[in-house]
Amino acid sequence: MYKLILPLLLLVGISTTAQDESSKKEGGFLKKAGGVLNKVKGGSNGSPLSNDEIIAGLKEALSVGASNSSQKLSALDGFFANAAIKVLMPPEAKKVESTLRAAGLGSMVDKAILSMNRAAEDASKSAAPIFIDAIKSMSFQDAFSILKGSDTAATSYLKGRTTTALTTAFKPVIEEALVKTDATKYWKDVFETYNKLPTTFKKINTDLSGYVTEKALSGLSFQV
Incomplete structure (x- = not known):
């Protein structure tokens, strides 16, 4: 009975709040999974679950959470429409952005920002298998x-x-x-344009x- 109840509680607990919680706070999926497990690890009517049942349930919950996070971020606008993880111009390029926008070249900056987020979304597809490998190798002590x-x-x-x-x-995928x-x-258009401006005294060259x-890894950590 517990082997049936545990996965059901985990999946229901995760799926009912996944979209709302994961977009609002760090650890949305995994925090929820841990909370559900803590509620059921005592079993029903005080009968404790076995270690194997608890570990299996935890691994299932984490696998579902990691897969859902990867899927959510790899969808269109997974990064771009999420203000908490959206990839913006790097700090050292803020002056570049403000200068170009002031010069009426804001659309060039917007295209660069959108394309960076699309790259992060595309790369997120490869995250789930790596997370799941780590989950499968989890020891009893880790769990x-x-x-x-x-x-x-x-x-x-x-x-x-x-x-x-x-x-x-991620590096080659990115x-x-x-x-x-x-x-x-x-990116090249933005920085070449900025570096050629007569008001530019210090050229910018960022590792794109x-x-x-x-930023993609940071977003994944936040979402998971």
């Missing part, structure tokens, strides 16, 4: 540490186990996506793929 930890324990675990792999996997979405072209990769 119980998550259950006994804070609301962000699961997110911290996944960040610790996947950041290197995600960075390695670079390909930047070309596919014309971000490279728009490195910046978008960093």
Whole structure:
């Protein structure tokens, strides 16, 4: 009975609040999964669930949450329409943006921003398998540490186990996506135009793929 009840509670608990919570706060899916597990880990009528049942339930909840997060971010406007994770011009390029907008070239900046977000959305498709691999390799100790930890324990675990792999996997995907979405072209247009202005004394040259990769990973961490 518990083997049936646990997955159902997990999936219902996650699906009913996933869209609302994940767009509002960090750890939307995984926090909800942990909360549901904490409610049911005592079993029904005081009968405790076995360790295997608890671990299986946790892994299922985390897998669903990670997959949903990856799917949500890889959808059209997954990054662009989410103010919390939208990829904007990097700090060192803020002067570039304000200067070009003041010169009536705001559309050029807008195209660059949109294309960076499209690249991040495209790359997010590859995140779920990496998250799920980390979840599958979770030990009993890892699982119980998550259950006994804070609301962000699961997110911290996944960040610790996947950041290197995600960075390695994302960089080439981001670079390909930047070309596919014309971000490279728009980025080049923005900075070449700025650097040629007579009022420009210090030229700007930002690592586009490195910046978008960093922002995409940050967005994934926030969403998960």
